[in-house]
Amino acid sequence: xxxxxxGTFEGLLTCIYYHYKKENADGIxxxxxxxQTILNNYLxxxxxIEEARTVSNAIINKISNEAYIYIFYCYLSDLKYKxxxxxxxxxxxxxxxxxxxxFYTHEKVLPLNEAYxxxxxxxxxxxxxxxxxxxxxxxxxxxxxxxxxxxxxxxxFADRYKYEKFxxxxxxxxxxxxxxxxxxxxxxxxxxxxxxxxxxxxxxQSLWKQYFTELAIKERINNNLQFQFVPARYRKNMAExx
Amino acid sequence: xxxSIFEKLRILSDAxxxxxxxxxxxxxxxxxxxxxxxxxxxAGICHxxxxxxxxxxxxxxxxxxDCIYDCNYCLNRVTNPIKRASFTPEEVAxxxxxxxxxxxxxxxxxxxxxxxSPDNTMENILRVLELLRYKYNFWGYVHVxxxxxxxxxxxxxxxxxxxxxxxxxxxxxxxxLRLLAPQKRIENIVRxxxxxxxxxxxxxxxxxxxxxxxxFVPGGQSTQMIIGATPDSDKTILSxxxxxxxxxxxxxxxxxxxxxxxxxPNLPAVSTMPPLLRxxxxxxxxxxxxxxxxxxxxxxxxxxxxxxxxxxxKMMYALRNIDKFPIEINSASYEELLRIPGLGVTSAQxxxxxxxxxxLSYDSLKKMKTVLKRAKYFIxxxxxxxxxxxxxxxxxxxxxRLREAQKQLSIFELT
Numbered sequence: 001x002x003x004x005x006x007g008t009f010e011g012l013l014t015c016i017y018y019h020y021k022k023e024n025a026d027g028i029x030x031x032x033x034x035x036q037t038i039l040n041n042y043l044x045x046x047x048x049i050e051e052a053r054t055v056s057n058a059i060i061n062k063i064s065n066e067a068y069i070y071i072f073y074c075y076l077s078d079l080k081y082k083x084x085x086x087x088x089x090x091x092x093x094x095x096x097x098x099x100x101x102x103f104y105t106h107e108k109v110l111p112l113n114e115a116y117x118x119x120x121x122x123x124x125x126x127x128x129x130x131x132x133x134x135x136x137x138x139x140x141x142x143x144x145x146x147x148x149x150x151x152x153x154x155x156x157f158a159d160r161y162k163y164e165k166f167x168x169x170x171x172x173x174x175x176x177x178x179x180x181x182x183x184x185x186x187x188x189x190x191x192x193x194x195x196x197x198x199x200x201x202x203x204x205q206s207l208w209k210q211y212f213t214e215l216a217i218k219e220r221i222n223n224n225l226q227f228q229f230v231p232a233r234y235r236k237n238m239a240e241x242x
Numbered sequence: 243x244x245x246s247i248f249e250k251l252r253i254l255s256d257a258x259x260x261x262x263x264x265x266x267x268x269x270x271x272x273x274x275x276x277x278x279x280x281x282x283x284x285a286g287i288c289h290x291x292x293x294x295x296x297x298x299x300x301x302x303x304x305x306x307x308d309c310i311y312d313c314n315y316c317l318n319r320v321t322n323p324i325k326r327a328s329f330t331p332e333e334v335a336x337x338x339x340x341x342x343x344x345x346x347x348x349x350x351x352x353x354x355x356x357x358x359s360p361d362n363t364m365e366n367i368l369r370v371l372e373l374l375r376y377k378y379n380f381w382g383y384v385h386v387x388x389x390x391x392x393x394x395x396x397x398x399x400x401x402x403x404x405x406x407x408x409x410x411x412x413x414x415x416x417x418x419l420r421l422l423a424p425q426k427r428i429e430n431i432v433r434x435x436x437x438x439x440x441x442x443x444x445x446x447x448x449x450x451x452x453x454x455x456x457x458f459v460p461g462g463q464s465t466q467m468i469i470g471a472t473p474d475s476d477k478t479i480l481s482x483x484x485x486x487x488x489x490x491x492x493x494x495x496x497x498x499x500x501x502x503x504x505x506x507p508n509l510p511a512v513s514t515m516p517p518l519l520r521x522x523x524x525x526x527x528x529x530x531x532x533x534x535x536x537x538x539x540x541x542x543x544x545x546x547x548x549x550x551x552x553x554x555x556k557m558m559y560a561l562r563n564i565d566k567f568p569i570e571i572n573s574a575s576y577e578e579l580l581r582i583p584g585l586g587v588t589s590a591q592x593x594x595x596x597x598x599x600x601x602l603s604y605d606s607l608k609k610m611k612t613v614l615k616r617a618k619y620f621i622x623x624x625x626x627x628x629x630x631x632x633x634x635x636x637x638x639x640x641x642x643r644l645r646e647a648q649k650q651l652s653i654f655e656l657t
Contacts, residue, residue, distance in 0.1 A: 208341060215259050
């Protein structure tokens with residue numbers, strides 16, 4: 001049976017619940033992207049918070065907290081078939097138990113590890129290369145990450161800019177993290193037009209750009225290395241490359 | 243902010259850019275103050291990469307480049323006719339905050355030429371810290387240079403507010419220092435280093451008894467040496483580093499390949515290329531000393547006092563000590579694994595963790611992305627040797643050269 005879910009993490013966990021309590025899953029797919037054929041049996045799963053919680057508790061208690069975090073990161077990745085990486089991993093891990101995560105290179109575990117690294121690396125990268133501009137006291141940032149990581153940036157910036165108000169807008173997924181007064185929320189399906197840049201903001205940006213440009217030591221120019229660290233796709237939202 | 247800020251920033255960042263240290267690591271701190279801005283992350287965060295591929299983590303500037311000293315190798319020496327500029331402490335604090343709010347930087351790295359007197363300059367540096375910590379309530383990372391010759395009280399006060407402090411040793415021997423920086427006295431470099439070390443020890447001890455004691459430079463101290471300006475060997479340089487790590491508990495010793503900018507009878511000619519590969523090898527060796535349990539003595543022989551430029555220092559160690567190999571992946575200790583060329587800390591940790599569940603195969607090493615093209619000559623996996631040639635240093639050397647040549651060739655054919 002192919003199970004189809006609504007794109008939420010709880011929806012995905014509900015499908016895992018169905019796999020164990022109802023009929024074995026052949027695969028789990030996103031409802032909006034599923035290609036149905038005559039040969040496949042499929043079922044659209046209604047997300048159920050209680051059933052999802054049963055599964056997440058089982059992951060934490062029978063496998064480990066680390067495994068739960070890895071699964072969540074994998075879910076946020078942009079990998080095709082990430083749902084089936086998670087399904088395959090869990091089928092193996094519920095049999096093997098608490099030591100599963102020691103198996104770094106096992107064929108059922110390695111894809112999950114790789115998905116985790118992919119997301120974690122991008123998160124770490126954006127802690128550094130995310131750029132804000134001051135729009136009349138509000139800090140505004142726009143980015144287009146490969147993976148759906150805006151949620152994973154929340155705690156870091158909420159602590160760093162605790163007494164500021166800020167928005168981090170994922171222009172690819174049209175969702176934003178909105179922070180003010182010690183709390184934040186994620187808003188889906190929003191669109192933010194370009195915010196006008198004040199004179200003062202322009203001065204700070206050009207100071208930064210000047211600093212950035214002149215810091216490079218001419219005798220040691222190495223553009224390839226710079227591209228490895230900051231791939232071209234990330235550059236459009238960074239003040240120093242504008 | 244007016245036009246003169248652009249000019250000041252241009253002059254004072256240009257003068258600071260040859261300082262290598264830009265790390266923001268070693269301190270984990272949440273934003274706990276009322277109305278404060280900023281925190282620090284133990285792993286450090288890089289914010290940008292300049293066109294030379296170096297990471298920018300901190301706003302790295304001089305407070306002033308107006309210097310009373312006349313050090314031979316230094317652009318800012320008093321006899322060099324260059325443009326001079328000085329920031330006010332307020333300007334530095336404001337610039338730091340404005341850059342920090344936009345997530346351009348992780349904090350500030352403030353250094354300075356010596357204007358008027360060492361004490362006067364140190365006071366201005368302290369003033370910047372006081373403004374940042376108390377007026378702006380800034381709790382991001384701050385690294386400041388200690389001005390050699392400044393009085394202990396000022397250094398002590400500054401260290402209570404900074405995350406890291408550094409005194410540049412500049413050169414590995416007294417003789418080299420006398421030759422190139424005749425006005426800098428070794429005592430003036432060593433004294434603040436021991437002061438910092440003692441203060442760190444004292445506040446760590448105090449913390450055991452009184453919970454709330456603030457830490458003196460929680461990110462520790464670091465220093466920097468110039469490479470290639472004097473004839474000192476790599477062995478001299480690394481034994482000096484080892485001494486600094488052992489006696490002053492340095493967090494880092496940085497190396498800076500000397501870029502000839504000034505003609506002087508005591509210095510390499512201006513046309514000399516900066517010794518970048520040598521600098522790279524020294525960093526590799528430094529890494530071996532800090533994370534791989536190597537002692538600097540193990541990296542040299544009676545006759546060879548410089549690191550090899552063709553092969554990395556760990557490979558050279560293995561080739562010289564071939565009797566200690568091959569190492570069995572499934573039974574070697576963590577420290578032994580770290581001695582295998584091509585095997586890093588991440589791979590060694592993965593190996594130790596995974597073999598708890600089951601014996602490792604050669605294939606699983608591949609999946610861990612271990613660099614087997616170097617490691618395979620020095621290991622066995624379940625007793626089997628995968629090197630394909632006899633384990634003799636000369637054969638391994640030839641094999642590695644051949645692989646390298648093939649790689650070069652295939653790159654050549656593609657382009």
